[in-house]
Amino acid sequence: MDADVIVVGSGVGGSMAAYALGKAGVKVAMFEAGRHYDPESETPMMNWDREAPLRAVGTPDKPFGYYDATVDGGWQVPGEPYTVADGSTFTWWRSRMLGGRTNHWARHVPRFGPLDFKPYSRDGLGVDWPIDYDEIKPWYDRAERLMGVIGENIDLPNVPPSPASVRQPPPVPRVPELLLKAACDDLGIPCIAPPRAVITRPIDGRDACFYASPCDRGCSIRANFQAVTVLLPPALATGNVTVTTDAMVAEVLLDQAGKANGIRYVDKKTGEWREARAKAVVLAASACESARILLNSKSGNFPNGLGNSSGQVGRNLMDTVGFGMGARVPALEGRPRYNEDGISFAHVYMPWWQDDRHKELGFPRGYHLEVWGDWTKHPGMGHGWNSLNFDGFGPGLREHMRRSFGTTIGMAGRGEMIPNDDCFCELDPQVKDRWGIPVLRFHWKWSEHEIRQAEHMRSTMLRIFDRIGAKLDNPKDAEGPVKISAGGEMIHEVGTARMGGDRKSSVVDPTGQAWDVPGLWLMDGSVLPSNPDKNPTLTIMALAWRSSVAMLKASKGARA
Incomplete structure (x- = not known):
């Protein structure tokens, strides 16, 4: 066994899991599809725009400007395509760097409100969350203290x-x-x-x-706030967390009892395929990337993708x-x-x-x-x-x-967007990335x-x-x-493996563990049942912290 827990993705959800679990003494092996990134040595904080090529304006490689923190990703990533169905307009931002999207965002962190957790009860659209605001409030408090947040309250x-x-x-x-x-x-x-x-x-x-x-x-x-400066340093300082970058995860592996116990991934630098094993697996690769991994994790027991008995993996895709x-x-x-x-x-x-x-x-x-x-x-x-x-x-x-x-x-x-049947992602039946992994095909309609x-x-x-x-x-x-913006343009994709109280209509339970697969947890935007008008990062962080504690409790005798 390589570790106690494998975490796929180093954005706010994955890094929060590594922080919480590592500090609790759990051995965590994190895998990130992008390259290593160190803001303290790489950030051109004091440079003038006039010192950069093209005076720092955007380029195809740097759509948000030459000095933008993104170093290895964007709307299009060489060798890592995605497709869009006829009649749809969707664009998918992938950071492909340690810390994920926490390096590139507006850092707007409102809390979801009480009405946001029970939208169906309010107007009959979408679904209710299986938790309410009072249940997540203490996790918001913790997340804000750790993150560091300014702002003004209002009645x-x-x-x-x-x-x-x-x-x-x-x-x-x-x-x-x-x-x-x-x-x-x-x-x-x-x-x-x-x-x-x-x-x-x-x-x-x-x-x-x-x-x-x-x-x-x-x-x-x-x-x-960036995961690479606030969450990962104290996680690594515990000695319990390791990070492997340039690791493109293709699928989750199961043991003979059907429990998640590893991943199969490709080393992007060498092209070599490898496996890693653990007692549990956390997917936090982003809403669409985690859905892609689940859909590619097929077997006789899961012909439509891992954890997909409800048919909801990849469905309910929402953006702001x-x-x-x-x-x-x-x-x-x-x-x-x-x-x-x-x-x-x-x-x-x-x-x-x-x-x-x-x-x-x-x-x-x-x-x-x-x-x-x-x-x-x-x-x-x-x-x-x-x-x-x-x-x-x-x-x-x-x-x-x-x-x-x-x-x-x-x-x-x-x-806020209401989930609808016309917005989802699935595996393209023909197109694969440079390593032979089937890519996502997006369907979108406001x-x-x-x-x-x-x-x-x-x-x-x-x-x-x-x-x-x-x-x-x-x-x-x-x-x-x-x-109106194109689908994905706001970079707030959520909902592709939503949580719920009923396994027939959701992918994970109220704690974030997959209904169908013991030992498999999701801790990114995929689990959000709705996408309120508040930016999702703070909520993803709070839920990931809550799920990490639930995982610790499960390892001591609860459902695992």
């Missing part, structure tokens, strides 16, 4: 507060954000400091953010509903300048405030609005020429930049619920923009069919 029934001792103070709003807040106050829309996984006070040997470098580059001082618009605010032109440093994200956001009006609004559930603007960074490529249509150079251009920079405000709606929700996002944004006298960057955004 809204489905936006749970954090204990005063948990959240750190957020940075104050900047001038454009104060303008937005004033407009929202007039319109009766809440506008508060968002929960972000960035610290403003030192904790656990981590330095506070000093507002000098974009978070999406990674953080060598560990002020923002996304819609956004940008605008220029003439009232901000030529304003006095002051120190506008802060975290590299907006200091305000608008949580959903109309939970009691979903019937009259014409769509179920809700959304929140995130904010962005050019006041959080210095002028980049295209600012003077493309964004504001300036035709000139030299002193005129410089004066134009001084007057106009910091006048752009954007809003991004992030809403329903009228999401389209109407996105239309409401747009109307809300237009009301706010109108209140501050903003001019849309693209006036056509206000007309015609709403330009």
